Amino acid sequence: MLSKSxxxxxxxxxxxxxxEAFQRIYELHSRELVGYGYxxxxxxxxxxxxxxxxxxxxxxxxxxxxxxxxxxxxxxxSLRNKIQRVQQRDVFYNATSMDxxxxxxxxxxxxxxxxxxxxxxxxLYRQLxxxxxxxxxxxxxAIDLRFTHHFSNEEIAxxxxxxxxxxxxxxxxxxxxxxxxxRIFCVSLLLLSSFLTQRLF
Amino acid sequence: xxxxxxxxxxxxxxxxxxEWVCEPTPETQAFWQAFLxxxxxxxxxxxxxxxxxxxxxxxxxxxxxxxxxxxxxxSRIEESIATLEAPYRQQLWRxxxxxxxxxxxxxxxxxxxxYYVWQEQEKASDSPVAEQSxxxxxxxxxxxxxxxMTIQLSDxxxxxxxxxxxxRYPKDFEGTERQVYLTGDAFFxxxxxxxxxxxxxxxxxxxxxxxxxxxIHAHQEAPDVTVSVRSGRVSVYADVPNPKADPExxxxxxxxxxxxxxxxxxxxxxxxxxxKPILLMERAPAQLFAFESxxxxxxxxxxxxxxxxxxxxxxxxxxxxQLTLNLTHENLYQKLEVICKVxxxxxxxxxxxxxxxxxxC
Numbered sequence: 001m002l003s004k005s006x007x008x009x010x011x012x013x014x015x016x017x018x019x020e021a022f023q024r025i026y027e028l029h030s031r032e033l034v035g036y037g038y039x040x041x042x043x044x045x046x047x048x049x050x051x052x053x054x055x056x057x058x059x060x061x062x063x064x065x066x067x068x069x070x071x072x073x074x075x076x077x078s079l080r081n082k083i084q085r086v087q088q089r090d091v092f093y094n095a096t097s098m099d100x101x102x103x104x105x106x107x108x109x110x111x112x113x114x115x116x117x118x119x120x121x122x123x124l125y126r127q128l129x130x131x132x133x134x135x136x137x138x139x140x141x142a143i144d145l146r147f148t149h150h151f152s153n154e155e156i157a158x159x160x161x162x163x164x165x166x167x168x169x170x171x172x173x174x175x176x177x178x179x180x181x182x183r184i185f186c187v188s189l190l191l192l193s194s195f196l197t198q199r200l201f
Numbered sequence: 202x203x204x205x206x207x208x209x210x211x212x213x214x215x216x217x218x219x220e221w222v223c224e225p226t227p228e229t230q231a232f233w234q235a236f237l238x239x240x241x242x243x244x245x246x247x248x249x250x251x252x253x254x255x256x257x258x259x260x261x262x263x264x265x266x267x268x269x270x271x272x273x274x275x276s277r278i279e280e281s282i283a284t285l286e287a288p289y290r291q292q293l294w295r296x297x298x299x300x301x302x303x304x305x306x307x308x309x310x311x312x313x314x315x316y317y318v319w320q321e322q323e324k325a326s327d328s329p330v331a332e333q334s335x336x337x338x339x340x341x342x343x344x345x346x347x348x349x350m351t352i353q354l355s356d357x358x359x360x361x362x363x364x365x366x367x368x369r370y371p372k373d374f375e376g377t378e379r380q381v382y383l384t385g386d387a388f389f390x391x392x393x394x395x396x397x398x399x400x401x402x403x404x405x406x407x408x409x410x411x412x413x414x415x416x417i418h419a420h421q422e423a424p425d426v427t428v429s430v431r432s433g434r435v436s437v438y439a440d441v442p443n444p445k446a447d448p449e450x451x452x453x454x455x456x457x458x459x460x461x462x463x464x465x466x467x468x469x470x471x472x473x474x475x476x477k478p479i480l481l482m483e484r485a486p487a488q489l490f491a492f493e494s495x496x497x498x499x500x501x502x503x504x505x506x507x508x509x510x511x512x513x514x515x516x517x518x519x520x521x522x523q524l525t526l527n528l529t530h531e532n533l534y535q536k537l538e539v540i541c542k543v544x545x546x547x548x549x550x551x552x553x554x555x556x557x558x559x560x561x562c
Contacts, residue, residue, distance in 0.1 A: 020396070026278070030271040048274055055278045060285070128256040147257035150223070152216065168214070175210035175253060182252050183209075 002028070004069040011071050015062050022059060029075050032149060036076060039141045040083045050082040073151065077159045084161070124182060131181030135174050142170035143178075205240045212250030222254040337371035344385075354381075358399070361388040402440060406463045409436040409449070429460040429475045437461045439468040457481050457509035458533075459553040472553035478508045478533040490528040490536065497522045500540060501557070508533050514557035519544070522562035 002010065013021035030051065037047030054075070058065070068074050132140065138160070145156045157167035204212075212218045221229035237244060342362055344350040350362040355373045362368050366385025374380075379399045391399045391410055399410040401417070406426045408417055410433070417428045428437045438452025453461050453470050458478040463470050489503055497519040501512040510533070522544050528536045537548050537555065546559035 023275070026271075026275055030274065031266040034266040034271060034274075048270075048277075051274060052278055052281065056281050056285070059282055124252055124256050125259055128253075128259075132257075143257060147219075147254060150219075172210060172214050175213045178253055178257070179209045179213070179249060182249055182256065 007071050008067065008069045011065075011068055015065055017062060022055075022062075025071055025075075026055060029072055032072075033075055033079055036141075036144065036149070037079060037083060039137070039144055040080060041087065046083060046086060050079055050086065054078050054082055070155070072149070073155050073159065076145070076149070076151070080159055080161065127181045128178060131178040134177055139170050139174040139177075142167060143174045146171055204236055205243065207243065207246060209246045209249035209253065212247055213253040218250060219254055222251050223258065337373060337375045340370055340372050342368045342370075349388075354379075356394065356397070357392040359390045361390075363387060405440045405465055405468065407438050407440045407448070407452075409438070424465055426463040426465065427460050428455065428463070430455040430457050431479070433457070437463065437470060439463070439470070441468065455553075459510075474510060474533075474550050474553055474555070478510065480507050481509045490526075490531075492524045492526045492528070495524045496520070497524070497544070497557075497559075500524050504533065504536065504555075511554040512557065513554055514559065518561045519546075519557075519559050522559070 010021050010024060014025055033051055033054075034047060037050065038044075041047060058078075132143070135143065141160060142156055145151045145159060146153070151159065153167050153171065154164060156171070157164045160167060160170075162170075207215070217229070218233075220226075221233050233247070237247060342350060342352050342360075344362040344364055344366050347364055349364075352360040352362060352368060352370070354360065354370055356379060358379075360368055360370070360381075363386035366387055367383070368385075368387060369382040371380070374397065377397060379394070379397050380402065381400070382402045384403065389399075389401070401408045401410075403417070404426055406428075408428055417426070428435060435455045436449060436452055437455060438449045441448045441451075451470075453472050455461055455472070458475050458481070460473055460475045461470050462473060489507060492500055492503075497514060498516060501514060504510065505512050524540065524543060526539065526543065528539060531539065540546075541548050541557070544559060544562060546557050549556045549558070
């Protein structure tokens with residue numbers, strides 16, 4: 001992750017028309033933008049078109065953009081606005097559906113993580129994933145923005161176009177649900193550790 | 202902050218808590234340790250919250266977005282920008298037409314054992330080049346057909362591979378250099394990228410493209426390799442394994458109509474002019490070589506400008522010389538012959554330059 005001053009410098013270089021900086025911005029954020037796009041819509045075409053338009057507009061209006069120390073926030077918010085605007089007026093996009101998703105299958109992702117993560121965390125992830133599926137799309141979005149993309153509640157509210165209280169509520173209610181899924185795990189840990197404690201002392 | 206009343210979800214929703222879990226600092230570490238020491242009954246709430254934060258960070262779906270998807274999208278963005286800025290780009294194109302005009306030409310004439318040499322290169326794992334090449338995915342193209350094979354490289358460059366030729370290239374160019382290995386004959390059309398030089402490895406010679414257009418003539422069985430430049434700049438140097446110094450410093454930089462001769466035996470490189478220097482200007486003014494009472498300076502300036510070569514002569518000695526001639530249809534050497542005959546001078550090619558020997562007029 002870039003520091004605030006690095007962010008600022010990169011952004012300023014881009015605003016001055018530095019093509020390298022522009023590409024760097026894309027490279028830094030494109031994957032998470034696509035990932036976030038999928039949170040708002042399952043329509044791949046819409047996500048890609050919106051990111052495409054977003055970067056074209058960004059390049060064209062570079063001279064008129066104001067300073068920022070969080071490029072990521074700017075991009076996320078712009079992307080969400082873009083997708084939503086299209087969704088609201090365009091029937092074509094709304095008509096297309098899930099089967100347009102590329103092979104970003106849950107399964108592969110899961111397998112990959114299995115390789116990367118130690119045995120003990122496996123259960124935690126599986127349980128969290130189950131809990132995550134129970135969340136509403138908006139709750140999932142808020143949780144992603146907070147825990148995957150590390151935005152503040154304030155920023156999340158602005159990205160999602162909701163007020164601060166609503167953002168906090170989405171996150172808090174989601175965490176309550178998710179907590180239940182990890183609780184069992186923790187209880188078993190608790191039992192295990194108390195069992196061990198008894199054995200040791 | 203009444204942390205002592207907090208439940209797991211409260212902790213997980215707390216900025217300061219999350220900061221400690223995700224990017225602990227000595228300060229946050231001290232704070233939360235002190236907190237746990239003071240309120241040990243909160244331990245399981247804290248532990249649960251910690252797991253929530255870590256776990257949710259881990260179910261990152263952005264990681265599942267495949268590389269090709271964002272690459273494809275970027276190509277699309279670049280294309281659109283290029284289209285939008287088309288008039289501007291055309292101007293640029295015309296301006297450095299000479300540089301951009303011809304794509305880079307790499308022609309390596311190889312014989313049957315070219316493949317063997319390539320395999321040898323493969324085995325030489327101690328060379329720094331081979332070490333670098335372990336990370337990207339390498340593609341191999343072998344052309345055994347009678348037709349030319351066209352290969353598209355990931356940077357947009359294309360390679361036309363001739364018969365009995367072999368090209369080894371990375372699926373995606375990574376790092377700061379674009380490197381390919383070639384044996385046999387090939388024609389390269391290289392995308393200009395000043396930040397990522399394009400390197401061709403062959404027969405112990407490295408050809409580095411700084412500009413856009415050059416020509417390699419390498420007989421596998423011959424003791425030398427020659428590199429001729431059409432336009433732009435090309436750096437040529439020996440591929441010395443584990444060099445103490447920058448090997449490029451021992452090489453030469455070639456400008457248009459110059460060529461380098463690389464002696465494979467002692468890895469020495471000398472510079473000369475190509476056999477058939479071409480006009481660098483796409484459309485040379487018709488009167489460029491129609492001289493009327495022209496001074497030696499004017500004549501040689503015209504040659505320098507048109508062929509991108511350097512002509513050295515004694516201006517003081519030749520100040521009386523005058524020339525009335527039309528040399529529009531002759532090539533560079535014919536022009537030099539005629540000029541020298543008329544002026545009673547001689548010329549020599551030394552180190553890629555033309556030296557005029559004159560006793561004055």
